[in-house]
Amino acid sequence: MESGAYGAAKAGGSFNLQRFLSQPQVVVRAVCTVFALIVFACIFGEGYSNIHTSQQRHCVFNHNEDACRYGGAIGVLAFLASAFFFVIDAYFPQISNATDRKYLVIGDLLFSALWTFLWFVGFCFLTNQWAATKSEDVLVGADSARAAITFSFFSIFSWGVLAFLAYRRYKAGVDDFIQDIQNYADPTPNPSTAYASYPTSVDSYQQPPFTQDAETTEGYQPPPVY
Secondary structure, three states: OOOOHHHOOOOOOOOOHHHHHOOHHHHHHHHHHHHHHHHHHHHHHHOEEEOOOOOOEEEOOOOOHHHHHHHHHHHHHHHHHHHHHHHHHHHHHHOOOHHHHHHHHHHHHHHHHHHHHHHHHHHHHHHHHHHOOOHHHOOOOHHHHHHHHHHHHHHHHHHHHHHHHHHHHHHHHHHHHHHHHHOOOOOOOOHHHOOOOOOOOHHHOOOOOOOOOHHHHHOOOOOOOO
């Protein structure tokens, strides 16, 4: 992981395109974007077909409209979310507030984990409906249906990797915060050494300069009285 808060360099540097494109989350996010584009393009392009001479269009997945709606919806939302997080990844190093960085990484983690689950549900749903589809009802769109199922399966792992990378960035930020707390030194001086010790030795006492000499006092004789 890069130095700085939550897996990014400290704020203030200029944008480096090569460094941005070499980040693992950016590479995996680009893969997720392509997979999502393929899924909803296949469903919206050839996911609906006519039955013989009927003019009504039906979903190629066992005529289940919910299957086409679900696959198309998670594909479109995944594509839009990937584009949004691309912008966040590009702007992320310019964010100086560690709290804002934390919330963005948590949002990336939660969304990636949720979409990993939704892609898993979508793969199972589309596969089940495709297995129940009668071959005579599929005049066109068979290849597109298989492609949508295949790339839904691939999306499970790509979004799972995104969730893992977001968790690593979050954990790196938390570990850095804990390390900063442990390395923090209180600048307050030690009260026991703040003041010099009070001298307790009696040897340092000096006799006042005007003390009378005991011998002179004993030899004094008063003047005679006449």
